[in-house]
Amino acid sequence: MSNKIITIGREYGSGGKYIGELVAGKLGIPFYDKEIMEKIAEQTGFVNEFIERLAEYAPSKNIFSYAFVGRNSAGESMEDYIQNVQRKIILDLAAKGPCVFVGRSADYILRGKADTLNVFICGDAEAKKERICKFHSTTPEEAAKLMRDTDKKRSINYKYYTGETWGNIKNYTMVLNSTQIGVEKCADIIAQVYMSKS
């Protein structure tokens, strides 16, 4: 497998997903997000909301309750089952051709299996809070809590499934602060580096 894949990890509120869409648009390659959810739903029979909760954010604080409650016939917990389905879908999509993945530990899943450009998007707390308020119509307090909780879950999830630290520079080709650089310029830089690696 030698398709050039872009993976984007991101802090909540940093605009990382939007940057991913912009990059995919600039390069004319697919951006996979909803399609992954649909494929998981198709293969597992679970509804989207349940998958979303488990696929990116498990194991949550309730790791022990999940671990003892839901297991399939192979003895996997529901989170592990969905993660495994998701892992295979990501590998299949990456084998199809160049594309962009956001989140889902795709950098780790594709390590050694594809030619990846791994990006992490971070941002300044105040700006991230403002962005969350704007796009999710929340109060600043709700935005702050949402930001804290979501990043914590992403970080725990990444640690659990990769054994590594989320946002540690050694796992990325580049880390960009979208507040200081701007989302458009971030997308521009990622596309440039992608092209220069040809």
Next chain:
Amino acid sequence: MSNKIITIGREYGSGGKYIGELVAGKLGIPFYDKEIMEKIAEQTGFVNEFIERLAEYAPSKNIFSYAFVGRNSAGESMEDYIQNVQRKIILDLAAKGPCVFVGRSADYILRGKADTLNVFICGDAEAKKERICKFHSTTPEEAAKLMRDTDKKRSINYKYYTGETWGNIKNYTMVLNSTQIGVEKCADIIAQVYMSKS
């Protein structure tokens, strides 16, 4: 003070210093390295070798011996004395006009005092080792040791004088892996972001 300053932190062997020189050349602004050493020597009367050891790499493993041996009339340890002289020189140079600093915790010294673009350059271990062998005519084993020791000293120094973690993404506008991106392209990206912030 509102001069636009670029600060570059870097892992040993990543080419960060060279990237700093390239960026300064592209933007036509000064790159300060030797000049800082010369100014410290001028103001303290110490020879360059002694300053180099204490200015960037102190406190070393011998922090306790230093702490009890050399103190000036103000009761400062030699490291703290040199760090303070260096701090003032960096602030003075930053007040003069746009420029590039490499290392020396300049990002922290200028925080809230200048409009900084803070960059951290990292790289893949094997490539950094090769670069060290090439430019310092060492064996791979010596290069590996030099790399480990120098980064450890830089990390301890940064922690000691800033209270923060060296290489942590929250302190930088961007982190670039020079092995994966290439030193020329890194310099190009930094110059672009610097210009786009105008």
